[in-house]
Amino acid sequence: MNEMETKTQVEDSIIQESLLTCIDLANSDHQSVLSLKQACLDSGEEVMDKAFEQSKNFFALPLEEKMEVLKNEKHRGYTPFYDQIPDPENQVQGDHKEGYYIGSEVPRDDPQWDYPFYGPNPWPDPDVLPGWRETMEKYHQEALRVCKAIAKLLALALDLDADYFDSPEMLRKPISTLRLLHYEGKSDPSKGIYGTGAHSDYGMMTLIATDDVLGLQICKDRNAKPQKWEYVPSIEGALVVNLGDMMQCWSNGLFRSTMHRVILNDQNRYSIPFFLEPNHDCIIECLPTCQSESNLPKYPAIKCSTYLTQRYEEVHANFRSYEKHA
Ligand SMILES: O=C(O)CCC(=O)C(=O)O
Numbered sequence: 001m002n003e004m005e006t007k008t009q010v011e012d013s014i015i016q017e018s019l020l021t022c023i024d025l026a027n028s029d030h031q032s033v034l035s036l037k038q039a040c041l042d043s044g045e046e047v048m049d050k051a052f053e054q055s056k057n058f059f060a061l062p063l064e065e066k067m068e069v070l071k072n073e074k075h076r077g078y079t080p081f082y083d084q085i086p087d088p089e090n091q092v093q094g095d096h097k098e099g100y101y102i103g104s105e106v107p108r109d110d111p112q113w114d115y116p117f118y119g120p121n122p123w124p125d126p127d128v129l130p131g132w133r134e135t136m137e138k139y140h141q142e143a144l145r146v147c148k149a150i151a152k153l154l155a156l157a158l159d160l161d162a163d164y165f166d167s168p169e170m171l172r173k174p175i176s177t178l179r180l181l182h183y184e185g186k187s188d189p190s191k192g193i194y195g196t197g198a199h200s201d202y203g204m205m206t207l208i209a210t211d212d213v214l215g216l217q218i219c220k221d222r223n224a225k226p227q228k229w230e231y232v233p234s235i236e237g238a239l240v241v242n243l244g245d246m247m248q249c250w251s252n253g254l255f256r257s258t259m260h261r262v263i264l265n266d267q268n269r270y271s272i273p274f275f276l277e278p279n280h281d282c283i284i285e286c287l288p289t290c291q292s293e294s295n296l297p298k299y300p301a302i303k304c305s306t307y308l309t310q311r312y313e314e315v316h317a318n319f320r321s322y323e324k325h326a
């Protein structure tokens with residue numbers, strides 16, 4: 001436990017806004033920034049407010065009702081407290097949060113309709129939560145639009161055509177997952193208790209909308225000893241963008257995925273991450289602009305769905321472990 005304490009020593013600072021990479025949408029006329037700005041402006045705040053309101057409505061339901069839409073084998077639906085343990089080396093129990101996964105749905109007549117990360121979502125009873133599904137579908141659609149606009153900026157930053165990622169081979173049928181989260185309790189890193197244990201996300205990027213309860217922390221250098229953790233301020237109307245492990249692989253380590261975790265202080269906290277991964281069959285491998293004779297690919301190529309399946313199974317309780325409750 002002593003080792004754990006030093007390893008995860010909390011630096012109680014808040015990252016200064018000037019040190020965050022903020023995209024100022026007001027001051028650029030580049031086409032990619034304009035498309036990002038449009039995606040954010042079109043009803044963004046209203047959509048976000050409604051999603052938080054409906055998320056709170058869901059988590060306020062009695063547990064039996066939430067268990068009716070328990071996550072299925074496709075990782076969609078309700079995940080109870082402690083379901084996930086992203087950092088087993090340092091966590092003594094699962095994350096102090098409950099969640100709801102809403103995945104991408106491809107049309108029923110699509111030949112890939114039944115693929116593990118497509119398929120239909122379970123939805124709460126519309127008589128109990130009217131308008132809930134529509135709110136979440138709208139948020140999903142808008143968040144995807146924002147991600148695609150950010151993908152253009154990332155492509156330019158990697159010396160690729162702006163549309164490189166937003167192409168049929170990459171993002172025509174992206175695996176994109178909206179997740180509603182509700183946290184409760186108090187974290188104690190010295191005892192291995194966390195809202196969310198330290199991890200980086202699996203995919204291309206994650207957009208996180210949070211309420212105004214401080215909790216999200218990032219660690220800029222995961223190899224530092226002791227690690228230094230800093231709170232990400234909650235800025236009204238802003239989304240936090242974290243890069244995921246697939247982006248690290250694509251860029252051959254030039255862009256590093258963001259290590260993050262959540263520390264709780266006895267307040268309820270709500271957040272809405274939106275995870276973007278490319279098409280099910282997309283092969284994640286070093287980009288042409290990120291390799292040379294003296295900089296060979298560092299990560300093995302892997303199919304997107306294979307990688308995701310491995311990572312989900314590593315950190316989540318198996319859905320079958322809930323069958324006794326069903
Ligand atoms: O709640 C948050 O702010 C972050 C959640 C998170 O890191 C995740 O679900 O992967």
Ligand SMILES: [Fe+2]
Pocket residue numbers: 199200201260
């Ligand atoms: Fe995360």
